[in-house]
Amino acid sequence: MTTHTPQSQSLDAALAAELDTLRETGLFKDEHPLVSPQSGHVTVTEPGGNRDLLNLCANNYLGLADDSRLVAAAKHALDTHGLGMASVRFICGTHELHRRLEARLAALTGQKDAILFPSCFDANAGIFEALLGPEDAVFSDALNHASIIDGIRLCKAQRHRYPNGDIAALDAALTQAKDARRKLVVTDGVFSMDGVIADLPAIRAVCDRHGALLMVDDSHATGVLGPDGSGTAAHHDGVPVDMVSGTLGKALGGAAGGYIAGSASLVAWLRQKARPYLFSNALPPALAASALRALDIVAEEPERRARLTNHAARFREALTEAGFTLAGAGHPIIPVMIGDARTATQFAAKLHDDGIYAVAFSAPVVPPGLARIRTQMSSALSDADIDRAITAFVRAGRELGVIPA
């Protein structure tokens, strides 16, 4: 079989030209293969050979991605339960481990039940269409994750997008849509480009004034925020949330899987109607087993969150003192604001020369002129790692004139 039809040749030529444009405009995303597990230090293959880098860009907040206990739990499940279900959940794909994990996720988030998806992207892709029709309205923060944006596109509800964290604008949009049958406000618990924690008490208050439901995507908060690691609502002293989506791909081990937690009827309904649940293969039992182990560790080892918080506070304080401007607050995502996109790229390159892995983000991912190096702390890092990172940032900042020499 050949793929060299004239049609595919002309598609290839068009795509190659567009890829060149991405490269020329600095929008091309290069990938750097790791040859080590994901951890506080990683080994990356480079043209000159393998390189050990101090890693400041993983969502591995609790350092569980290479935890031997999670790996052992997954191996054990592979031995006892095999590789996968080869079925969607409702045919013959529901494993006892899925139900146990769902119950644990419900308990963690303070909800009645939970439903697993292959990813949080799929959870968000499935929920809006299942719940909302043309007589309903959905209100989404402008900085919400792409999966929420796409999920909303798939539903027929009236759509409102309010500027990031703008409660007055949300209030106005809810007023405008007052005749809608269901009103659903959806926000990220933590905005990942800014490291900002959503003001859930204020959002809840405006929801209550308008009889609106509140959904929070806690992908960057589960295992991280709140005294018990249960997320943004717990961080805000237990403000009520009607439904929560989240991922197993970040703090909870970093493998894969997503979920929605909510009322018993909500979850039961999603099992009937959410298309990524109905038409995509069930999560491998080994991943359910490792996530269950991760949830034990979240509960049993609060010192991981304490170390994470301590690293974040120390890194923030040192860089602020050195003269950097940082975005966000109170979360291990710490964006170091650079401004100019080219300078941000040079900054990341200097860090890389110093053995530090951190990524520069510029437009269109963030607003033009607000380029930044987004760092993410991890409890897998040592105090000495944080010191080394601080030294490297200060050196690069001085050399590039980002901070006073």
Ligand SMILES: *Cc1c(COP(=O)(O)O)cnc(C)c1O
């Ligand atoms: C990472 C992330 C997702 C996607 O999670 P996956 O499980 O990797 O699909 C969804 N929402 C938010 C807010 C995220 O940060």
